[in-house]
Amino acid sequence: MDTGKIIGLSILGAFILLIIFMIFRSLLIRRPKPEQTDYSPRFIEQEKVVAHMIEAIQFETITLPNNEIENNIFLEYHSFLERTYPLIMQKAEKTIINRYSVIYKYLGSDENLLPVALLAHQDVVPAPDEGWEFPPFSGHLTEDGYIYGRGSQDMKSQMISALEGLEILLAEGKIPKRTIYFCFGHDEELGGRYGAKKIVEFFKEKKIRFEYVLDEGGAIIDGKIMGIDNKIALVGTCEKGYADITLEAIKEGGHASTPTRRTAVGLLSEAVFKLEKNQMRPYFSQPVKEMLRDIAPFMNPFFKFAIANRDILSPLLKKVLTLASPFTNCIVRTTIAPTQLFGATTPNTLPSKAKANVNCRLNTGETIEKLISHIQKVVGKNISVKADDKSKNPSPVSNTDCDAFRAIRKTVYEAFDGFIMAPYPFIATSDSAYYHQVSDNVYRFTPLLKEESDANRIHGKNERITVDMLVTATRFFVRLYENTCL
Numbered sequence: 184m185d186t187g188k189i190i191g192l193s194i195l196g197a198f199i200l201l202i203i204f205m206i207f208r209s210l211l212i213r214r215p216k217p218e219q220t221d222y223s224p225r226f227i228e229q230e231k232v233v234a235h236m237i238e239a240i241q242f243e244t245i246t247l248p249n250n251e252i253e254n255n256i257f258l259e260y261h262s263f264l265e266r267t268y269p270l271i272m273q274k275a276e277k278t279i280i281n282r283y284s285v286i287y288k289y290l291g292s293d294e295n296l297l298p299v300a301l302l303a304h305q306d307v308v309p310a311p312d313e314g315w316e317f318p319p320f321s322g323h324l325t326e327d328g329y330i331y332g333r334g335s336q337d338m339k340s341q342m343i344s345a346l347e348g349l350e351i352l353l354a355e356g357k358i359p360k361r362t363i364y365f366c367f368g369h370d371e372e373l374g375g376r377y378g379a380k381k382i383v384e385f386f387k388e389k390k391i392r393f394e395y396v397l398d399e400g401g402a403i404i405d406g407k408i409m410g411i412d413n414k415i416a417l418v419g420t421c422e423k424g425y426a427d428i429t430l431e432a433i434k435e436g437g438h439a440s441t442p443t444r445r446t447a448v449g450l451l452s453e454a455v456f457k458l459e460k461n462q463m464r465p466y467f468s469q470p471v472k473e474m475l476r477d478i479a480p481f482m483n484p485f486f487k488f489a490i491a492n493r494d495i496l497s498p499l500l501k502k503v504l505t506l507a508s509p510f511t512n513c514i515v516r517t518t519i520a521p522t523q524l525f526g527a528t529t530p531n532t533l534p535s536k537a538k539a540n541v542n543c544r545l546n547t548g549e550t551i552e553k554l555i556s557h558i559q560k561v562v563g564k565n566i567s568v569k570a571d572d573k574s575k576n577p578s579p580v581s582n583t584d585c586d587a588f589r590a591i592r593k594t595v596y597e598a599f600d601g602f603i604m605a606p607y608p609f610i611a612t613s614d615s616a617y618y619h620q621v622s623d624n625v626y627r628f629t630p631l632l633k634e635e636s637d638a639n640r641i642h643g644k645n646e647r648i649t650v651d652m653l654v655t656a657t658r659f660f661v662r663l664y665e666n667t668c669l
């Protein structure tokens with residue numbers, strides 16, 4: 184046999200061995216045994232929860248642009264909560280934070296246990312009547328079981344179902360061992376600086392830490408995009424960072440009838456175009472690795488093979504994820520999205536300054552500094568690059584190997600039969616980002632199983648929730664208390 188043939192056969196042999204090794208690895212991924220559970224869905228007095236939800240929507244708790252504004256609506260909303268949940272509120276200790284945020288502390292019987300914090304923001308984004316099928320603050324209930332209204336999803340439903348859940352248990356005479364804090368901020372929609380931030384300062388001052396913190400967020404997605412037949416409940420263990428970056432080009436201005444060779448608008452457009460083409464590199468952050476680890480056992484053999492051999496197939500896998508969908512793209516990289524352009528104020532003027540805003544969401548592990556340096560490198564030295572002072576780095580990543588996370592997983596499995604649960608990096612922002620300072624276990628999960636068309640109504644027209652979604656969310660919270668607080 185000649186040497187060429189021997190080398191060829193050796194390469195082929197090594198390749199076959201590698202494939203066998205890779206198949207073997209994918210066979211090692213097994214589904215975890217389903218946990219034993221004594222859970223059976225509990226009866227929920229639907230009319231009661233629905234009536235409370237409708238009333239909650241009717242308070243126009245629109246985020247105040249600044250904290251100096253006198254507005255009784257938030258205080259009236261607190262009174263509504265206090266008369267609606269008498270068993271909680273008669274015993275709860277109430278603390279008002281920075282005028283309109285509120286904490287209700289329900290003391291558990293065992294003070295040695297770390298407390299838990301359930302978050303929900305009271306504020307909602309504005310909702311002009313136009314384009315709504317029913318007035319946005321009416322809480323209208325349709326015959327086919329939809330409750331319409333601003334805040335019905337984001338996020339008075341979570342607040343109502345969390346309170347409802349504890350009230351139900353107290354009515355049954357159950358006494359929580361673990362102390363439960365309900366923390367209701369009032370300006371989440373504008374960044375939580377007057378609400379959540381101040382609440383966390385209060386906890387830090389009192390040296391109060393939490394077993395876990397649960398806020399809105401996460402996602403329930405159709406597993407099909409990952410080759411899975413079930414729904415996947417994604418629980419946010421961290422939040423991507425956020426930055427608004429201003430790009431600015433300066434050139435001589437003048438009359439548009441005698442343009443210079445290069446204009447500020449031309450330079451800026453080129454910079455924006457280059458930036459779109461040269462995004463930051465994708466990589467698997469810790470929460471994404473954990474997500475893939477937890478969903479891999481449920482994937483079809485092809486996907487399982489790819490995930491099991493992530494280290495070998497990494498470049499290919501990243502490529503596929505960045506191209507598969509905007510969702511899979513944004514969980515593996517920092518996204519850079521141009522959102523605003525500013526030039527001259529009149530159509531026949533060459534502006535001396537052209538500006539663009541690019542909205543960036545930073546992948547876990549990235550920093551604002553690294554982002555700026557990437558952008559500057561791409562757009563070149565003729566463009567100035569500056570981050571807005573509200574920009575923030577990604578949050579720390581919460582633990583998934585702990586009792587709190589396991590209990591939340593168990594609760595998700597019980598309340599949502601047949602679901603798969605996995606951690607993931609939450610791609611939007613929430614009040615919970617502040618709470619990493621007071622807990623190692625900060626999670627984001629909204630227990631609402633919604634149609635995609637309904638999810639798109641958040642912050643838009645005709646936001647609505649179904650009665651079924653509300654009842655399931657209430658069951659989720661009842662079970663969460665049973666699993667973690669009783």
Ligand SMILES: [Zn+2]
Nearest residue numbers: 337338371399
């Ligand atoms: Zn929200």
